[in-house]
Amino acid sequence: MDPTSLADAGAFLKTFAVTDEDFRRVREMGETVLPHLDEAMDRFYDWLLAQPDYAGLFARSAALVHAREAQTVYWKNFFSGVVDAGYLAERAAAGATHARIGLPLSTYFAGVSYIFHVFCGYLKTGSREAVSQMILSCGKLLHMDTALVVETYGHLLNEREMEQSRALMEMSTPVSMIWQDILLLPIVGIIDSQRSQSIMEGVLNKIATTRARVFIMDISGVAVVDSAVANHLIKITKATRLMGCESLVSGLSPAIAQTVVHLGIDTEQISTFSTLRDALEEAFRSCGLAIRQLG
Missing domain, CATH: 1.10.490.10 (Globins)
Structure with missing residues (x-):
């Protein structure tokens, strides 16, 4: 009252x-x-x-x-x-x-x-x-x-x-433009429904303002990946795709990969990479960019 x-x-x-x-x-x-x-x-x-x-x-x-x-x-x-x-x-x-x-x-x-x-x-x-x-x-x-x-x-x-x-929550989900048309979000800690919603809102707003073409979500710092977390990740990638932005997930450790397979989670809708470097290389290719060594 x-x-x-x-x-x-x-x-x-x-x-x-x-x-x-x-x-x-x-x-x-x-x-x-x-x-x-x-x-x-x-x-x-x-x-x-x-x-x-x-x-x-x-x-x-x-x-x-x-x-x-x-x-x-x-x-x-x-x-x-x-x-x-x-x-x-x-x-x-x-x-x-x-x-x-x-x-x-x-x-x-x-x-x-x-x-x-x-x-x-x-x-x-x-x-x-x-x-x-x-x-x-x-x-x-x-x-x-x-x-x-x-x-x-x-x-x-x-x-x-x-x-x-x-x-x-906002401080823990900083979406940054690391290159023209490429966004990066490193996630550390636990992903629950509330944080997932916060991430989605932040990412979609950033995509809308920057017109980014690729979004990389690095989960190497995520404490636990179970079916609920995987579903949250899938929802985020679907939402970014609707915004015309390709979504890449990096940081899948062997332990996380085994857990995902054991749970039988469908990852066909997610582009996954073991390291952030691999995801960056794919992002550059998608944007028609290439890194060359000078000298």
């Missing part, structure tokens, strides 16, 4: 069973806690600055002042007992902030636990049952806030990992 996309905050409150009675108790606790908020913030930031994860975060005093102001606003909104779409968006933004600065969630949980313990220390009046009910109601709302922060935190980290994965 994406909290920032909820048109009705009531749906999210219902998920966490936060009721009007809970809000009444939250406001009641706020009446006791908020007069001591500055003192509570002093205690919280004394604790926070002693934590290793925050050692370099507040090197500038301006950053500390900004964080404290934001934290103060947070708790004033919390104890107001009013939750709407804006409230949910603010909590999601808190999760995004923690993700961007790279703070671990364990530190966030520890901080929430510490400050809530400080707040509970101000509840010195009223019956034990009333105090217990206030703490339980605030705990429900706090759990909802924490869930919003964690969900947003995880979502942003997943997006970051996907971006890094895409970047690494």
